[in-house]
Amino acid sequence: MPRISIEPGNSSPGVGLKSRYRNLGAMAGVILLALLLVTPSFYAFAKMKGAAQARKQTYEVLLTAGDWMSALSEAETGQRGYVLTGDETFLEPFEAVRGGAQGRLRDLRRLASGGAAPQHLDAMVPMVEAKLLEMSRVIDLRRNGRTQAAVAAVGTGEGKRLMEALRAELKAFLLLEEQALARNEAGFQANMGNLLAVMAIIGLFTLLIALSFIYVLRQQAKQKLQDLVHFETRNLLERQEELSKRLQKLNTNLLESREQLGVTLNSIGDAVIATDTEARIRLMNPVAEQLTGWTRTEAEGRLVDEVFHIINQETRQPGVIPVTDTLKLGTIHGLANHTLLIARDGSECAIADSCAPIRAHDQAVIGAVLVFRDVTQEYAVQQTLRDSSALIQTVLNTVADGIITIQAAGGIIEKVNQSAERMFGYSAAELVGQRFSLLIPELGRDGTSGSLDYYKASEEDRASGLGRQVEGLRKDGSHFPLEIATSEMSLGGQRYFTGLLRDISARKQAEEALLQAGALQAAIFNSANFSSIATDAQGVIQIFNVGAERMLGYTALEVMNKITPADISDPGEVIARAKALSAELETPIKPGFEALVFKASRGIEDIYELTYIRKDGSRFPAVVSVTALRDPQNVIIGYLLIGTDNTARLMVExxxxxxxxxxxxxxxxxxxxxxxxxxxxxxxxxxxxxxxxxxxxxxxxxxxxAQLMDSSTPPATPPQKASIDRILHAGWYLLELINEILDLAVIESGKLSISEEPVSLAEVLVDCKSIIEPQSQKRGIRLFFPAFPVPLFVHADRVRLKQVLINLLSNAIKYNRPGGTVVVVCTSTPHGRVRIGVKDTGHGLSPEQLRQLFQPFNRLGQERSSEEGTGIGLVMSKLLVELMHGAIGVDSTVGGGSEFWFDLNVATAPALIGPDNRYLGEPEAPAPKxxxxxxxxxxxxxxxxxxxxxxxxxxxxxxxxxxxxxxxxxxxxxxxxxxxxxxxxxxxxxxxxxxxxxxxxxxxxxxxxxxxxxxxxxxxxxxxxxxxxxxxxxxxxxxxxxxxxxxxxxxxxxxxxxxxxxx
Known part of the structure; x- marks a missing residue:
């Protein structure tokens, strides 16, 4: 506020006092006038702030309502997923909505703009309660194992009608809120203009007051004119600066409001396009840019039909853009179902939602806002759900087999179908609550309590199992053969079995073969070792098995009804294949899916190598076999492409x-x-x-x-006899040593031939006993050989088998205790073999000695003993047994004796040869000698x-x-x-x-x-x-x-x- 002082130059005190009062009055007048001018500006600012707050609140209501509806839709989708699969994770959206649905409606009621909008919210309260009650009822049916009833409840359409009613009410509510938003926007703009006008007037009046004040001061004291002008000018500049700051703050608030609007548009999941009255684009959010392929800069100023190009999904005819009708009539229009948006690059996606007018504060239409979203995946999921529901319902309505649902714990029957009632003669009421063993008596044996866990036993433990023939018991007591197949599922955290029962009395053999073929087909299709892709006649993928998902990285939902196998194949190779086939078959073939199946479509076997492209962009070589699928009229209805990963084979090559x-x-x-x-x-x-x-x-x-001397006549004297015996003993021992060394050399060189034949163990042991008994009697060792009530034959070379046995028996006698025993045992072993063991009562072998067994010329420390030996007998025995496809070993305990054993394959007894009749008849009289x-x-x-x-x-x-x-x-x-x-x-x-x-x-x-x-x-x-x-x-x-x-x-x-x- 300016300060006015009286300088000493004034000659009259009265004039100065009067001037002071006049100045004070003028100052008061200025202040009053300023208050009168500033008050409207504050009022206009308050109005603008209120309009901005109302606009913000309206946006919040729109976003909250959209989120609430999306959550309810997700809850409905989760409910249907749970009904189909029984997976509890699908219920998470439902649980979230059930607890907060009413609270969120109350929040919307509180934030609503007033007027008729709250009435729509009030109308939605009972609808939401009814929808949640309907969803809970379906979920309870599914949890209680009543899958058919749950599916039937979904199929009644009650939930769909409730959702459509809710969407209608919400749509009406949103329309009112959008209208309120338009009013608030218009009010905001009007208040902004008023504020600017007030500010301009304030500035003008302030300037006039300043000029008047300067004029008055000039009349009173021209000598102070320059000071007062300077003072007033500075005052005006300060006030102008203050006003500029306020205007800047107001502009900042306005920019923040616009930025909040931009953030809102950029953060919502739907695409938004705003136009002016001439249908030219003025605004696009990023989602709209992504779906149309146009940037905002490129699209601004263009007519909407240049950017937003839609066609009918079924007829492929251009669709009518609702912007024109909205601008002309001022009404809200929803896009038709099955509408495809053609992006700038030619790609397509299904869209849905609406177009609404943009109104000024006077309700005049100043543009249109087009809100749309990509519903391709949603349509695919809905179609899959519809197909699955229809398939399940059809199967349950037409299946001729009995279907029974049983609790895994206790085997209590939960549900049966009509075929099961007819099959066993019981009504459903009579069977529910009974044990499954009432129908399958064998399940009541062995403590199974009628549970189908019985069928999870191994082949060795149970004679019948999953997919096998069992015996059923009817109500009238009659038994009949049936086949049972089971599958396990989890409902509400409890295990259940679903049993598929088929009466095979009349066609047991044929239907058993059919079941086996079906099981084989399912096992092949569900195999993760190869990809199985089935298409329709146009090449669009209809089936995408587990192996294809594992190899290519796509899920079945991502490709089914969307792309062809050519879209996941190397484009260059597809083009090259089309050219090669065109040259080979002298027929023009287009690059694409046709090139992949052309031969198969002509009935030509086609197996080729191709590079597949995974979802992540990586590539791998594959071998693809193509088969055309035909209906009974031999018309192609699709193609089956079986692919295997060829990477390993190429790496192996x-x-x-x-x-x-x-x-x-x-x-x-x-x-x-x-x-x-x-x-x-x-x-x-x-x-x-x-x-x-x-x-x-x-x-x-x-x-x-020496033999001549030993048998000479007259006989040698006792001293000569002893010398001759020593010579013979040493000579024969030397010969034995030479023979063993030669035999070992022959065996090691691989030149020894073995003549295997069925050999009687009893006969060989008798021969060995006669040979070895003199040695055992000389040493006082008792021999025990087994008796053979039934002839036992082994695959062996008779001479070599005898050599092995004599070697083991000789060692058992030589290294036994005085007066010890040697026992030969024969026992059967698994895999069609017999074990021949030679047990002695000698001193046994230490672990170190056992490790040194079967080494040539290693006598295990017996070199210093009086027993003769070469150390190669066991080595030869081991080699001979192995040549006869057997195995040899030893079990020994120090102080407890040893058992050397060997295993040979059991042989069938040879056919007996009858007597040779050529030698029968009367014996001839002996001729005189x-x-x-x-x-x-x-x-x-x-x-x-x-x-x-x-x-x-x-x-x-x-x-x-x-x-x-x-x-x-x-x-x-x-x-x-x-x-x-x-x-x-x-x-x-x-x-x-x-x-x-x-x-x-x-x-x-x-x-x-x-x-x-x-x-x-x-x-x-x-x-x-x-x-x-x-x-x-x-x-x-x-x-x-x-x-x-x-x-x-x-x-x-x-x-x-x-x-x-x-x-």
Missing amino acids: AERSLLDAALKERNVELLSARIAADKANLAKSEFLSSMSHELRSPLNAILGF VPLVRTVLYIEDNPANMELVEQLIGRRPDLFMLGAGDAALGLVLARNREPDVILMDINLPGLSGIEALKLLREDPATEHIPVIAISANAMMGDVKKGLEAGFFRYLTKPINVVEFMETIDLALEIPGPALIESK
Whole structure:
């Protein structure tokens, strides 16, 4: 406020006082005038603030009402999802709405703009209560296991009618609120204009007052004019600055209001487009930009039909945009169902909602607001729910099988269908509350209490199970066969079983095959190992199995009724396939789904490789098999595409290529190593053969002459007898050692052949007992062999089986306690085998000794004992058992003895061979014995061996021996003297024994003479080679005198023609 002072220049005190009063009066007048001018500005500001607050409250009401309706819709959707699936998680939206629905209505009632709007809210209160009651009733039916009743309650349409009524009331309420919003907006704009006018008037009047005040001061004191003008000017500037700040604050509030409006539009989930009276776009929110493909900048000023392009989903004809009618008539219009919005890039989406006019404060239409939202997924879910509901209802109404719902705990029947009533003869009232075992008696056995958990037992525990035939019991007491299939579900936290019962009395075999085929088909379709995609005839995906979801990352809802398999395939490969097929089939084929199924549509088998694109954009190779699905009229109704992930196979092929290269390199290395190993084995075999020959030749003389001395006449004296026995014992032991080393070498080289046949264990054990008993009696060991009431045969080589048993029995006797026992046991084992065990009462083996078993030449510390041995017997036994496809082992306890055992496969007893009738008949009278002297020719280059055989033959008066030092001389003697038997060494100077045999067989004069080989070449291959060459027998050095003489006698008994025929 300006300060006025009286300067000393005034000459009259009265004039100064009068001037002061005049100034005070003028100042008071100015203040009063200022108050009169400022008061309207405050009033206008208060009105504008109230309008802004009302507009904000209206927006809050609109948003709250929309959220409340969305929550109620989600609750309804969750209710239907729970009815279909029984999953409690679907009820979370319902539980949230049930507790706060009425409270939110009261909040809307409190915030409503007044007038008729609260009446609509009041009308919605009983509707909400009825809707919640309807939803609770359906949920209770589903929780109580009454699924059919719940589905039927949903199908009555009561819930839909209530929702439509609620939407209608809410729509009317929102219309009133939008009208109130338009009024508040118009009032806000009007008050803003009034405020600006008041502020302008205040400024004008203030300027006039200032000029008047300056004029008055100029008249009173011109000398103070400049000071007063400066003072008043400063005062005016300060007040102007204050007014500017206030205006700036008002503008800030206005911008905040507009920003809040922008935030609201940007945050709502629906798309919003606002136009002017000429239907030109003035405003778009981000959702509208996303759905139309136009940015706000690009769309502003354009006619709405340039941006908002809609068509009818069924007819594909352009749709009528409701903006024109709204601007013309001022009415609210809702978009028709099945409307598609075509975005700028050509993509489509289903939309729904409404168009409303924008009115000024005078109710004049100044534009239109178009609110719409993407309902593609909502329509898909609704369609799926409708299809599922229809399918369930149809199945339940038409199924001929009995369906029974049972509590998992206790097996109490909850619900039955009419087919089950007819099947068992009971009414539903008679069955509900009874145990399921009333109908399936076998469920009452074994303590199952009628629960279908019985069918979750394993195959080994139960004779019948899920999907198997059981026996049903009717009310009249009759039994009938039926088939039962069960599925488990959870309702209200409790487990239930649904049993599908089918009477298979008439068509048991056919329907059983059908069920198996259905189960196989379901298992194949639900397999996660491959994708199964079924489309309609146009290629739109209708079925998308678990495997496809896992491979491609999409859920079935994301692709069904939306895209074709071509949309998830590599576009370049699809185009390339279309070109290749066009060239191959000489038919133009469009890139896209047609290229994927063209061959299948023509009945041509089609399997190809293709790259699929996952939801996340990643790619993977797949092998796709396409089949056309046809109806009974052979019209294609769809396609089935079976795909498998080809990544692993391609990786395997790449790795296999690398492995092939590495394998080739390794094969070269192995070939070199094999050549070296073969050379080493050949050298080893030559060494063993040479060693055997060189050792057996002198050993033959030692043992042969010792046997001659032992059987000479007159008998040797006791000291001589003892010496001879020592020589024979040492010689035979040395021969045994040589034989074992050779056998081990043959087995390790893999050259030992096994002739497996059914072998009687009883016969082999009898032979082993006769061989081993003298050794056990000498040591005072008692032997116990098993009895065989029923013949038992095993797959084995008889000679090698006997060798293994004698080895184990010999060890059990040698390493037993004095007066101990040896027990042979035979027991059956799983998998068709028999275990032969040899138990002794020896000292047993320590764990360390057990670890050293089956090692060549390891006698486990017995080297210092008096017991003879080589340490290779067990090794040979192990190798022989394994060659006979068996297993060998030992169980031993220190101080408690040992049991060596081996397992062999059980064999079927061989068919008995009947007697040979050729040898039946009257025996011929024995011919009179005529003493004959037979000639024996011995071809041998070793003088000691020649002398030995000469002395042996000399003891036989019926034999005469001729000797030849080489094969050439032997052949001459054979032709000239024609001996009865020829004894032939193999390693002869010049011609070998085998070459000489060949010449003998080629000569008609000698071909009938039996030739016996006597050689130090004792390897298995040598013996086999000799017998194949045609030797009558093959005796190895050193010879056993008894065996030698028996072989000569046997050869002399064979007549010449018989020998020729045997060739």
